[in-house]
Amino acid sequence: MTTPILTLTIDGKEVSGLATETILQVARENGFSIPTLCWLEGLTSVGSCRLCMVELRGSTALHPACITLIQEGMTVTTSSERLLRYRRAIIELLFSERNHACAVCVVNGHCELQSLAQQLGLDHISFPGLYPALPVDASHSRFVMDHNRCILCTRCVRVCSEIEGAHTWDVKDRGIRSRIVADLDTPWGDSTTCTGCGKCVHVCPTGALFEKGKSVAEMFKKPPALPYLKATRAQEV
């Protein structure tokens, strides 16, 4: 059975896509840019960061483009004053929730949160900082997990589970108390499941996961080609 091709309108332009595709996929294929943080090509979309929210005609709610499938005749708006306001608020909340001191962060200049703030024209954070006391887990021989920089995008959790197949990472607790944990909340260095592959480090959009002993100039993220890895793995099976 072939997948039907649907037509829709994105920002006034008529486009088409497969019925299995999301708004984000079709928008990007047609050159529209929608900001994302938790989404990464090759990983399951979870729609948690909410940056990719778009407006749909006929609906007052905003819809995350990364997990909303296209529909025939859909009319999508990817950027508006309202969307920009919400996107800025999301970034501001992420900055205020944990301790992000860009100046002393090892991925300063290579950070997706930092560049998104700049792209969205964010020049200050209007919310008060919470300044939570968070640990830094440096027990692993090669990598470090700094909870102060974590934005809970769960890219590390998904890449470890879906691509590496180790499922070392998971999320404990709920809401603002959520933390990324290794192996049922044990120090990363004691993990018996971690293969040390470093995929989590390189898909992390911020300085939450980084390589030990690398300076700011060296510690830029090299996201592995996840769709390629996934495809070759499927062939092996």
Place this chain on the structure above:
Amino acid sequence: MKKLRLATLWLDGCSGCHMSLLDADERLLELTAFFDIVYSPLVDVKQFPEKVDITCIEGPISSPEDERLLAEVRKRTRLLVAMGDCAVTGNIPAMRNIEGAPAMLQNIYTGQELLQPQVPGTDIPILNDKALPIHHFVPVDLFIPGCPPSADTLFTTLTALVKGETDQIPLPACFGA
């Protein structure tokens, strides 16, 4: 043209923003055509003057003395500029907010094996528990993020302010970098 009265204020910063301003080098001479520097760590004036057009503030608010000075500066300034990440977000001084000032001082001054471990307590301002950005205390007209903002950024901003363009300043600056 009447010269604008410019002040720069150094609160709990590292002076990096002022160093960056000095880094504008010979362009500073261009700026002096438009500005009189009436108060700054770079000039020897003790009292913050009346009727200042633009004040650029470096550093967050970290002590009751900072708070007092900021309130006075706001009253006497037409256009208040938060210069650099510390004034904009709290940045590095705000890293102590996690545990609070007393715990930080204890940790630094007595936490190691020193000959005379003691927290300095006389003739210096008492630290607030938290270092906070200036817009948490008074309205700020313009934010320039960056640690420090580059000399180009500061020069562009000041030039634009001379022309009265407060809304449309193209700032390439971002937090940190």
